[in-house]
Amino acid sequence: MPKKEQIREAAIKIIARDGFFNATTDKIAKEAKVAVGTLYNYFTSKEEILDYIFAVEFEKRAAFYQNMKNWRMDWFLKINGILNFHLQEFQKEPDIAIILLAERMNAHRYGLTSLANFSQLSLIISAILQQGIDEKKIRPCNTQNISLFISGFLNELLFAITTKTTANTAAENYNHNFDNLEQSLDEFCTLLKTSLAVSAPES
Amino acid sequence: MPKKEQIREAAIKIIARDGFFNATTDKIAKEAKVAVGTLYNYFTSKEEILDYIFAVEFEKRAAFYQNMKNWRMDWFLKINGILNFHLQEFQKEPDIAIILLAERMNAHRYGLTSLANFSQLSLIISAILQQGIDEKKIRPCNTQNISLFISGFLNELLFAITTKTTANTAAENYNHNFDNLEQSLDEFCTLLKTSLAVSAPES
Amino acid sequence: MPKKEQIREAAIKIIARDGFFNATTDKIAKEAKVAVGTLYNYFTSKEEILDYIFAVEFEKRAAFYQNMKNWRMDWFLKINGILNFHLQEFQKEPDIAIILLAERMNAHRYGLTSLANFSQLSLIISAILQQGIDEKKIRPCNTQNISLFISGFLNELLFAITTKTTANTAAENYNHNFDNLEQSLDEFCTLLKTSLAVSAPES
């Protein structure tokens, strides 16, 4: 495997586990089975590693979104598809989920360029919604707001997933778990649909 | 002003600005116009300061929620009231908003006890929704999921507020700003209402 | 009890347990049921407390030695008496023993005046021995050397007492304990006597 990839994967593991600040370059290097110095042959700083992690993830999503543009389907199915895509990604790589969620604020604080890209993604959702409106499939609404709701849902779902593993002692039965992620997602989609969809014109 | 409060406020300012890890005890002490040692007369560690910040905020919210239980009003107005309360709080003290959002993952990682309390709050929302269901005002649904949507909305709104101040270069016109927070909130409430409310039984 | 005495006793307890450097003024004050500030009404510094502890102990011993000068007895019984006196003192107040042993180097380093006094004590032993020599009861020898052996014996006995409590795991049966302190002392005295005493002139 290329060294840079090796480092990226090690960094994901360590940062997800310990957080960006507790993820020392030593630990990352050890995990990557590489010398500390080697990190600096591929990245100029520890921050840049984080930046790169975000960038790679952005690319994955951008590729999916780009591809999706060609889909010929209902707005609702598209949104549903997007949410499903994210959920699957996070289930495949939970560490990524943790990092995207936990470190985005750090990424923002350090002015990492890759983070800015992520806001583009919500534009795509907005665009889908707008198209729905234009096609009279969705009632008039502020698409930006709706796409914010959607991001919020995804993030909160992740936080619930990420934190519940340790925190659920008393309120055991109130906690979400991986089993009903899909159920959560479905309920959210239902909520969106029932609220936004223009009822089929009565004949 | 009591010293502990003085320190808490200084810490809020510094942690909101620099993040928990970059918020050094020196900076906090200087901001509080206090010697470093004084911090340790009131807190046993830097982490405990963060814990205390969370605890105070939790108390504020818990007090509000407790009080709210006596309200005699529609589920929808209650939810609306809660969201408005939070929004006002955050507008009053944006630094708190930033910390609650950015550091909750750290709080979780350090096992700060105060964080666990926050999950109680979502139980209250669940309870309101459940009552709505029992009273046939809300269609059957998983109340836990819905309360998760609500938290997600609030957090995402905060993130948008928090980050836009610096990040809006390209997509200027797509960014939210303080002026339309209320509009966002209204739209979200509308969405909830239209989706959840059982249409008044026709006579 | 006078405050100064109260503080001295507390300091003995804490310093014996934790060592001079780990004995914080806070701990001493708490043990003495006194405010930290009060310490400084009776002592100008933490070091001075140690100095005072040494001084008090010196006084006790000096009083005994002074008194002993009037004794009318054999050199051997005098030495034996001195050793017994010390042993009893240390058994009465083991904390004192620990401090005298463990902190004398600190006392020396800080140039505490009270420590210097202790070397006077060995002069008294020397004097007793010298008298024995003059009276032809002891063979000619360097009295200074012998008094050094005596101090060495006492200190090593203390060290053995002080440290054995925790260290004896494997070589249990090789360790000294309080029960045979007297036996140790007797053996040492025997050794001194058999070596130093001039055999009674044969008629």
Added chain:
Amino acid sequence: MPKKEQIREAAIKIIARDGFFNATTDKIAKEAKVAVGTLYNYFTSKEEILDYIFAVEFEKRAAFYQNMKNWRMDWFLKINGILNFHLQEFQKEPDIAIILLAERMNAHRYGLTSLANFSQLSLIISAILQQGIDEKKIRPCNTQNISLFISGFLNELLFAITTKTTANTAAENYNHNFDNLEQSLDEFCTLLKTSLAVSAPES
């Protein structure tokens, strides 16, 4: 010179001069002409440096003692040899003498493993004495006690050496100095011999 050795030697110098607690990592590093961080590449803590110092010294002594077991000589010459060995060691490296003496209590308090080893050495002396007894060269006695006297003598000699350099103001002429260390040692050996040795059987 290997870095670890460089650090060890610097630490010996500083700890001997200032005591373990006043020997800051900064001072040690500076003396070793090394950065502070480098200390921690070789030792996990300041305590471990002290432990290592003790361990190295123990090894030296253990090697000597091991070698000595093969000696074919009288018990008395063996004991004499051991005492001479120690004295020479301490004259060669007086700083070591100071540390062994002054910090053994700290070593004990911190539970440094290397200190425990030193007690093994006194077992060897006991063994030599026991052999003397078995061979009817030494009168029956508690070997453990005698070896305690021997250690006590050595330590006290060291203390005298160590402290006299500064403390001798009043009793100048009573102080030992390097010139008569050998004389002291000889006198001590004489004392042991005259007291312990079984007189040659008369024909």
Added chain:
DNA sequence: GATGAATGAGAGTTCATTCAT
């Protein structure tokens, strides 16, 4: 490119001492 020992600024924390009450 790869290495990892060396670096040293800077972190969190402690604690002897002071002084207003």
Added chain:
DNA sequence: TATGAATGAACTCTCATTCAT
């Protein structure tokens, strides 16, 4: 005299980064 909150210099230890090999 007694107090104990406030102080801040000084401590041990960490870790991102460098650079000679």
